[in-house]
Amino acid sequence: METKQNVLKIHEKDNVIVALTDLKKGDKITFENHVYELQNDISAKHKFVTETLAEGDPVYMYGVLVGKAKKEILKGDIISTTNLIHDTEKYGVNSSEEKEVWQAPDVSKFVNKTFNGYHRADRKVGTENNWLIIPLVFCQNRNVEVLKQALVEKLGYGKKQHLGLDVDALINDYKSGVSAEAMLDKNILKDGEDTSKNLLFPNVDGVKFLTHDGGCGGATSDAITLCNLLAGYINNPNVAGATVLSLGCQHAQASILQDALGKMADANNKPVYILEQQQSVSEKELLAEAVKKTFVGLMEANKIERKPANLSKLVIGLECGGSDGFSGISANPTLGYVSDLIVGLGGATVLSEFPELNGVEQELINRCTSTEKAKKFSHIMSTYNSKAEALGAAFSMNPSPGNIKDGLITDAIKSAGAAKKGGTSPVQDVLDYTEQVVTSGLNLLCTPGNDVESTTGLAGSGCNVILFTTGLGTPTGNPITPVVKVSTNSTLFNKMGDIIDFNTGSIIEGSKTIEQAGEELLDFVIEVASGKQTKARQLRQDDFIPWKRGMSL
Template sequence: MNTEQKVLRIHEKDNAIVALCNLKKGTEITFEGKQYHFQSDIDAKHKFVSEDLSEGDAVYMYGVLVGRAKQNISKGELIHTHNLVHDTEKYGVKNEEKQIVWNTPDVSKFKDKTFLGYHRADGKVGTENNWLVIPLVFCQNRNVEVLKDALIEKLGYGKKQHLSLDVDSLINSYKEGESSDTILEKNILKDGEDFNKNPLFPNVDGIKFLTHDGGCGGATSDSVTLCNLLAGYINNPNVAGATVLSLGCQHAQSAILQEALAKMSPDIKKPVYVLEQQQIKSEKELLAQAVKKTFVGIIEANKIERKPATLDKLIVGLECGGSDGFSGISANPTLGYVSDLVVAMGGTTVLSEFPELNGVEQELINRCTSKEKANKFSSIMSAYNEKADALGAGFYANPSPGNIKDGLITDAIKSAGAAKKGGNSPVEDVLDYTEQVEKPGLNLLCTPGNDVESTTGLAGSGCNVILFTTGLGTPTGNPITPTVKVSSNTSLYKKMPDIIDFNSGEIIEGKATIQEMGEALLDHVIEVASGKQTKARLLKQDDFIPWKRGMSL
């Protein structure tokens, strides 16, 4: 590996240089005409400075301010939490409107391509056809689980697994008096059966049973938000209809759900069955009615078949989790190129996780197509950060221990890399949590940085595919929206092949360009949108966590 492949300056303004491989203490390199003699080990993904810095001097990466020196730092010295503190530029909305110039990517390779999706009455197209069973309040969770036990195996959606654990062999070993050491050495992994669609309902991808801990006992605003989120799930093009269980006396009233759904889709044609336990003579009768209505709903859902759809019907969520120092160099820019391709073809992409846009606010403000949208983004960001700061966890506290260990030292470094998922297209709309995607083009959606809370929000706002980058490996998925995992490095792809769908690590190795990876990933997305199973689907990773923005009372 030559010097140019060992280190990387991402932007000409940067004085933080990225190590692409492990650089041992005593190593000498020449890069961009400068000589560096490393006085300590610098692991791959971590950064060193290209010049001597004094305490308080600015550190730049991706062309933006990402921190300040806490002490004097010598040229070639590793930057880490001991000598770097988070800092970002101030941001604001300018009074004048301006014309946004965007160089659209070449989409000629995709102009005739389509995906096989489920066409809905409102003109949207689903990449899956799912039936939902959802509670309005946590005390219905047990009934949801009873319905799951009654339906999912009988209809063929839950019995077949890719993996089984042979607990019976452990029980037999214990009964036969085998030692704990012997038991620990036993191989209890068994290959399960491959997942196949149930032949009774071949056009229904799944019955999704959601549970949560909300709906009552907390802030009323959280219950209203929950109703909006659940309405968004029903409204999602990947959903054919829903069975909704309500107790009756909770804050999250069925009327709030129905009002939210009517606002999102005034002429909704999807069947939605709401059963209120306090209006039914017994719990057994509630469950019996729920089973029958769900079964009838699935019969109707099965009448819809996959048909060709143009790529402008894609609504792609852009997410990152378990990020590392390569995420902002390989995987996130790859998603950014996919985003630009989809937008250029008239489709929609959604960039989430507002805490991870801290430090790049001005760039996104400058890309907003209207002053109104720019002001909305600025207002949401400021209010969110102020609330987090009041709780002792401002955006500066965003990097996790895993992020820091793998080179994301400040939130600004993490954010500058995370924002690359949004590509370069104009920002057409800014959405608060649970607001629905309505405008084609790049949308910004306010969600927290928590991976599952964020993907839950993306699906709730209408995404029919989610692209999820990771540098450390994040085993998660979404109940209604297929989630494609993209690794930032090849070693992770090889280490976690059951988790990762697509590898962008070849960019780090110099084997592929961002454009090549982006085009390959979009081809993969088209396959997934047409029914190819993601790794998260095969592992039945149906994670659902609503975001609570209020408090418990």
């Protein structure tokens, strides 16, 4: 990757150059002994072509095919949705291809470092110690909310207000006849108030409530998938146990959840209380029993204390959302370097969002350690894309309006940058949605590109920390797994520092290398794994959306 002046060329094969700052029409950019006169104003994060392209000519970025010209594009012209269309290379599995020996980065700075986590019976280690209250079907969401109202404040898990909103002032003004215009000019921000109390159970990080809209009325396959996902949440090393509420007649039967738990070693050693409303005398009796069993479970969970653990016990999810044209240059490669460090230390990392691997399939296939894993990845990708196409939403339609506005013109451009989160290490395992991480090294996990559905899947497969890059800003969090938000640029970090934890904008500015940022990020991860609260945790951002792969009936 070569940088010069205010532009960057990522790979020698590329025929586009990235603007690192805003450039003006008529500017003459000298790069690699060539002069490019810009045909348009080009905002930072966008790209211009290095040669005149005819209709149908390929466009390369990150060294891979990312699109083809819809019409002639003049040398120095910006690429956009008006002149570029998504295109990717074909991919396939070649079992005879010889694998290169991977060279791990220097991990000497980290070999003796540890994090303070919760050690489980199956030798996994949690970065948090949470208790779950779970409905098997949406009919139980109200009861879960009642339990939340009964337990959260009394146990000391009340929300810590970092930003006060003085609604009382508006109410008083309204009663006094103050005009709407005056109200709009009024400052209602005030110092936040800490409404949390001393925790009754100091070794329990939280009681988490996983309400959802599934469990019945849709495809039976979705109900089974939901039970597998919930079992994965209970199995996650960040969870001590669970209280499960069932109506009784729904598709997502308690027996399906129990079967899924039976296949997971750690879950068998955790208390799981399942209560069925249709077998209870009354709703009040159901709720009373749920409160008592939850309280007893919390007493047991509180006996576990944080103790030092090797970094090989980290299982790190790799996620992006609200991506921009810098994502594949700064934040995503930084996560990739962290991934390589963790793999080198014997830990596990998980790259998700399969629609955002469209166009880099061959690279990942070539990195698979076995033909079996390569075929599984290829099959999942082709099946997923075919189903998406049948529904009128192929992978090529993946970029959001925000992505496009900030330089990600095609899904292939977005994917080539997104794949950088996976670093360079071999792919040790390929997992379908809800399958558990059981192998150290880099894992690929099939999830959709939707931020929350994907982070939900990462936690459900066993990640005890999630790294989440963003170029546009997003408050996404997860109920059981801390989500570390990483910005791609300093402007975003300075503007939305209340929801973002770590900045890689220094890479764009040239003051830090990817390797330096990666080592600093891993140090931050160690702090989070030891109990430091992320911004999403401070804001109680507990997003949980199961992925529905079937249809409603």
